[in-house]
Amino acid sequence: MSSKEIRTRFAPSPTGYMHIGNLRTALYTYLIAKHEGGKFILRIEDTDQERLVEGSVDIIYNTLKETGLIHDEGPDIGGPVGPYVQSERKGMYLDYAKQLVENGEAYYCFCSKERLDILKANSEALKRPFKYDKHCKNLPKEEIQQKLAQGAPYVIRQNNPITGFTTFNDVIYGNISVDNSELDDMILIKSDGFPTYNFANVVDDHLMGITHVVRGNEYLSSAPKYNRLYEAFGWEVPIYVHCPPIMKDVHNKLSKRNGDASFQDLVEKGYIKEAVLNFISLLGWNPEGENEIFTLEELVKIFDYTTITKSPAIFDPVKLRWMNGEYIKRMPLEKFHEMALPYYQGVITNSNIDLLKITELLQTRVEVLGEIPEVIDFFNSLPEYDIAIYTHKKMKTNNENSLVSLKKALPILESLTDWNMDTLHNSMMALAKDMEVKNGIVLWPLRTALSGKQFTPGGAFEIGDIIGKDESISRIKIGIDKLEKALA
Structure with a gap:
């Protein structure tokens, strides 16, 4: 393993979602790691x-796979410094x-819980x-040996100095x-024989040749204790990125x-994995x-980790x-159609409807896939x-x-022999001209009658084209009937 090789590690605890x-x-x-051609x-x-939460390890594997963060070494693929599960390194x-x-640099502690x-x-x-009072630090050697021989429960604590200062450098x-x-004097080995997180990750990072440690700034206060462990062993301290x-x-x-x-919640809501990752990077x-x-x-x-900011990042939904909408817009239509299809199921049951036309309509108008069902149900x-x-x-x-507009539009639309967006457009524009009114006076009532909604992807022509002539005529008649009853 080259000493110059950049080696980073992602070391999650399997306690639930990502x-x-x-x-x-x-x-x-x-x-x-990848910016320098190193190992992740x-x-x-x-x-x-x-x-520990059952199934959490699979969530970790699946999330890394789905986001393209493919590791070079790990529990599932092995590597030269395994095992890669801490309980197997106990x-x-x-x-x-x-x-x-x-x-x-450490000592046995036999203090009771009480x-x-x-x-x-x-x-x-x-x-x-x-702060522990170092009560067990000065126990006579004989007493320690006796307690150990008797199988008395113990922990091992780090022996930190009580005077002076510990200084460490963080990139950020x-x-x-x-x-x-x-x-x-933090605990290194717990009474069950397992190491604490703080101790295990220092030992593992050294043995795995980790050069850069990335973590949240809540660990800043623990960093001096980690540094003292590295120095106590005579090991090289990694570069910290908090x-x-x-x-x-x-x-x-x-x-x-x-x-x-x-991450799982966002994907289930219909966010694109690549968009989520892009958003998180910022x-x-x-x-x-x-x-x-x-x-x-x-x-x-x-990516340049030295330019990570100190100030908190606000998660702006x-x-x-x-950003998700931008990813959808930039997709090939076929890919977006494939992603949208599951959201059509159970919502569009009419086999006469051309789903690809709905997809074409939605691609520039929807920001999250999960919104699709309520947008297209009409x-x-x-x-x-x-x-x-x-x-x-x-x-x-x-x-x-x-009511006037719909009554005038109905016979014109009924007489159309060729039903498509162009004929719908031309006939309704001509009607607005004949009525000497602005286009909206004709088009808003028509779109409302065809959709029954205030907001729709696409206008009257697209909707009419997708639902077809018979359904359009039927819906316009319902609209006329509703308005006549209200005005009677």
Whole structure:
């Protein structure tokens, strides 16, 4: 393994859905590696056994596959520094922790839960963050050996200094110094023999040759403790890239717990995977220039992690919708049609309707695939509607002039032998001219009668062309009948 090779890792815990923040970490981690022609590694961090959710590992695999973030090494494909699942590496962590104990950089702690609870209660009473009091650090060697021989439960804690400062460098936040008196002696090995997340990922990152560590800025406060572990082992410290939080708004973080969308939720709602990934890439990083639409390949070329911002990124659903709409517009029609077809099922049951014509109509007018059913249901059958929608201020229509327009349009449309968009257009334009009225006076009532909706993809001619002559005539007669009854 070349020391110059860039090696990054995405190390999720299998605890449920792929959150937006998780996916951004995976994306940035992938882009850093691929921009330099390096390796992107997947590692499953399952040391917190209580939080594991069945099926989560498959969600991780599927999401990476669907978004094109293909890993070079991982649990499913192997690699030179496996295993790539932390629970399968369990045996090695204890040996490394014992090495720290021998060097005086860690120690056995036999404190009971009751004693720790008292310490925590005291900290709360004094309104101070909890910090272990090093009670077991100075236990005589004989006593430690005796307790171990008796099988007394223990944890292994990091031995942090209580004076001086620990300084580390982060690419985004620069040099950060922490007063050592604030550092807790964090647990490295838990009483169940499993390593803590904090310890395992330091050992694994070193053994896997990880050069760049990408994570959320909530881990900034833990970085000094990680650095002290690297230094205690005499290992090279990786480059840290702490990313800003993704916010729902100025005050609230994006959180699945609060019902905010995961990647799976967005896809189920009809967002295009590539659009979601493109949108997420801009949450905390901005490329040069005006363009915001990038393929994954383009992102690999232009991504520069040193320009990630410090300020929180706001998840703007309006911008995501816009971007998704742009992806839909730029697709080949055949691809969009293929993606739209599942949304037509059960909504369009009339076999006479040409679905491709609906697709052509929708491609420039829909932003999210999930909106399709409610946008197209009127093609299949006329919904119940209120005649109030015949009144349109801008079009200057009301019930009276709408009734006049429909009554004049009906015989003209009935007489058409060739029924298509051109003949519909020409005949209705001629009618507006003959009536000496603006086009809207004829077209708004016609579109309303054909759709029964205030908002439709496409106008009267497209709708008439898709539903056909017989259905159009039938719907216009219903409209005339509704208006006559209302005006009687």
